[in-house]
Amino acid sequence: MLRRTLAIVIKEFRHIQRDPRSLAVMFLIPVVQLVLLGYAATTDVQYLPIGVVDYDHSLPSRSLLNAYRASDYFTIAAYLPDESALRSEVDRGKLRGGIIIPAGYGRDLEKTGKAQVGFVVDGSDPSIAQTAFSAAQAVGQAKSAEVVRQRLHIASEAEPGIDVRARVWYNPEMRSQNFMIPGLIGTVLTLITMLMTALAIVREREWGTIEQLVVTPVKPLELVVGKVIPYIFIAFWDLIEILVIGVWWFKVPIRGSVPLLLQLSALYLMTSLALGLLISSVANTQQEAMFLSYFILLPSIFLSGFFFPVEAMPKALQLVSDLVPLKYVLIIVRGVILKGVGLPDLQGPVLAVTLFGIVLLLVAAARFRKQGI
Amino acid sequence: MVRSMNDLMDDAGFAVIVEGLTKKFGDFTAVDDIAFHVLRGEIFGFLGPNGSGKTTTIRMLLGLLMPTEGQMTVLDFQVPGQAEQVRLRCGYMSQKFSLYEDLTVAENLRFFGRVYGVPPRRLRRRSREIIVMAGLAGRGNELTRNLSGGWRQRLALGAAILHDPDILFLDEPTAGVDPVSRRQFWDLLYTLADQGKTIFVTTHYMDEAENCHRLAFIHRGRIVATGSPQTLKQTQMSGEVLEIEVDCPEEALRSLKTDPTFTEVALYGRRLHVVVPEAVGARAQIQHLLGAVGVSVSRMVVIPPSLEDVFIARVR
Known part of the structure; x- marks a missing residue:
């Protein structure tokens, strides 16, 4: 045998x-x-090239852009004059998305504490778009919390009301x-x-x-x-x-x-x-x-x-x-x-x-x- | 070379006994109620055209295929029941070349030897002998793929006798091999038969059939005649064979075929073979017929029938 x-x-x-x-x-x-x-x-999103259309050119708009740049998710790859220029860059695949800051953003933020910003994402790859979208929102929310704290004259180190401490197990860098x-x-x-x-x-x-x-x-x-x-x-x-x-x-x-x-x-x-x-x-x-x-x-x-x-x-x-x-x-x-x-x-x-x-x-x-x- | 019937009977009796063997594939009857026996130590030829049931019979004898009906005994073992024991004592060469082409000559022999449980020392000796027998001395490390027809055939035979079986089943072993190699192959078979091995060989070559001690003609699944080549030629032929040389064989063939008294008219090169009930009367009749169509006969003699004549006469 x-x-x-x-x-x-x-x-x-x-x-x-x-x-x-x-x-x-x-x-x-x-x-x-x-x-x-x-x-x-890989479905990881890192250094996604995005474009910026800044109609405002104010101090607050630059501060917002810095927040985006500071996150590892995005790289600001181009400054564009208007939305159609942004669109054509995304069409050509040079950029995967863009931030549009309307004129008067800084002034509105100063006066009312409210302002709108546009964010576009190339959705052809849904999983990348999903991650980019959440990242864009997270960055925006962090910035907005900072603005609120400033208006209420709270020191930025102070504790916010609810502190959600997210921690990823097993694969912390995801x-x-x-x-x-x-x-x-x-x-x-x-x-x-x-x-x-x-x-x-x-x-x-x-x-x-x-x-x-x-x-x-x-x-x-x-x-x-x-x-x-x-x-x-x-x-x-x-x-x-x-x-x-x-x-x-x-x-x-x-x-x-x-x-x-x-x-x-x-x-x-x-x-x-x-x-x-x-x-x-x-x-x-x-x-x-x-x-x-x-x-x-x-x-x-x-x-x-x-x-x-x-x-x-x-x-x-x-x-x-x-x-x-x-x-x-x-x-x-x-x-x-x-x-x-x-x-x-x-x-x-x-x-x-x-x-x-x-x-x-x-x-x-x-x-x-x-x-x- | 060919031994007498008495010699064969002195050996230990029957190697194969088949009775009432039938194999049906659905509606098609491949083997139809055949019976024959093979004596120990003889070369038994199973002769028939392609598709006549030769391979089906061999595969049933080896227990590879279940018979629909019938009894088979091989080397005193019942098949298919005791096929395992039979397989240890038999060698088989299937129709298709069945050695590994990507292994060398020596590796193929070593593999089959191990599988048959040949002890290592004996296997080394047998491998050497077989390589010499196959005419492959010095080529043991060559890939089998690179061997040409005759060598492959002899090596396949060698692999089948590595474990020194008592009986060999060879299914059209020389198909597609050149005449010289076929001759060499048959010389090997004689040597093996002289060593006492029983050889069951199928073929559709008539000249090879002449080399067998005994033959069975199989046609459409039925055995139409059995016996030694000599017996078959003497007893299985009703009538005589006339060989005729004419100046226009095609014309002669056409004209002779119209006459029903000639049971068989066939062209062999430039000569005609005509099977007639009785030679003396037929001569005049043939002369007359051919004269009528303007064919002149240069020679007409009675010849002993060939196996092909017998086969064709039997299957009509």
Whole structure:
């Protein structure tokens, strides 16, 4: 039993070794994904270029602009004569928004303590617009509180009535990298193990070598285990690659236990390997296996909360997302890495991942028993 | 080279016994109630055109395909029930080349040896022997992908006999291989048969069928004749074969085909083979017919029938 399984493991490593392109892909996937998610897919808003249309040119208007400049959210990239000039700059994508200070702003503020300011945001990217909008309002409100205090002759150090002290836990700088990169562990594990396992088995069918294997004393279980082992190694290699680059380059903090993270990832492999086996029991060609893998992977990624929070989805989709194993893995991985939680706090998702793994493996085994390899 | 029937009977009896074997795929009957036996140590040829049920039969014998009906015994084991035991003692070459093209010659042999549980020391020795046997000495580290037809075929045979099986199932092993390589391949089969191995080989090459100790003709899922090539030629042919040389074979073919007394008229190069009930009377009839269409006969002789003549006569 062991000898035959080992023979298949050795052979499978040879196949991988003889196919340098797939080999490169398997080792580069984590790097490429890390760079993409770490840099490109960030939803953080920092130094958003905005334009200023100041019709007032007064001391208070300059003071307001300084407040905006002082926040890290915006950079004042241009002073424009009027709104149409601002619009054309936003149209051309040079600016992402603008502040319009009407004539008489300083005078109104002085006399009545009230004044209006316009703020426009390019809403093509809703999540950036959202953040920019809140930031603009926050800056405005802070300024306005200051104005009120001055009018009431209260020293600015004095306590305001209600002091809301917001504090962000786990990810105090609210960097999306800290959220994305741990999530990547779940998706890359799924991709490597599910797709590669499916391909490795379907390939034998495509080559016609399966016919030769079936007449040897190799049992289906030995074949499957032997084929899967090399990809488990690669999956863990990729996982460690992500952790190392994530910590060392992107400064993602790991607050929890790394051994726990590895153990729970191994638990999840049961599920993704079973999915790969199921795909291979349906697909006749490697191309079909690819399509099926993406057919499972893409909805999983969107429903798992990898990009968008599950809580923001419609009720019906939230129910569907309960059936996506990746969702629980992401909860586990983010929990361990960002929150530093241990097993007691992860009971629910760990149980879900275990159940998925057992059920899917049983289904895959039943399918293999029925149709043979 | 070919051993007598008596030699074969002295060996330990039957390697394969098949009775009432039928395989249906939906409405299509691929194998229709066939029965045959293979003696231990003989080269048994399963001869038939493509789609006649040869591969289906082999796959059932190996337990890869469930029969719809019938009994199969291979090396005294019941199939499909005891297929596991059979597989340990048999070698199989499927129709498609089934070694790993991205592994080297030596790696392929090592893999199949390990899978069959050949002990390491013995495996090293067997691998060396097989590499020499396949004519691949010094090329053990070459990728199998780079081998051409004949070498691949001999290597695949080598991988199938690595674990020293008692019986070999070869499914059209020489399809698409050049004549010289085919000859070499058959020489290897004789060597294996001399070592006492039973060989069950399917083919649609008539010349290869002549090399077998015994044959079964299969056509549309039915066995139409069995026996040694000599017996088949002597007993399975109703009538005689006349070989005719004429100046215009196409014209002669057309004219002879119109006469129902000639059960078979076929063109072999520039010569015609005509199967007739009785040669003496037919000669005059042929001369007459061909004279009427202006074809002159330069030679007309009775020849022993070829296997192809027998096969065609049997499937009519």
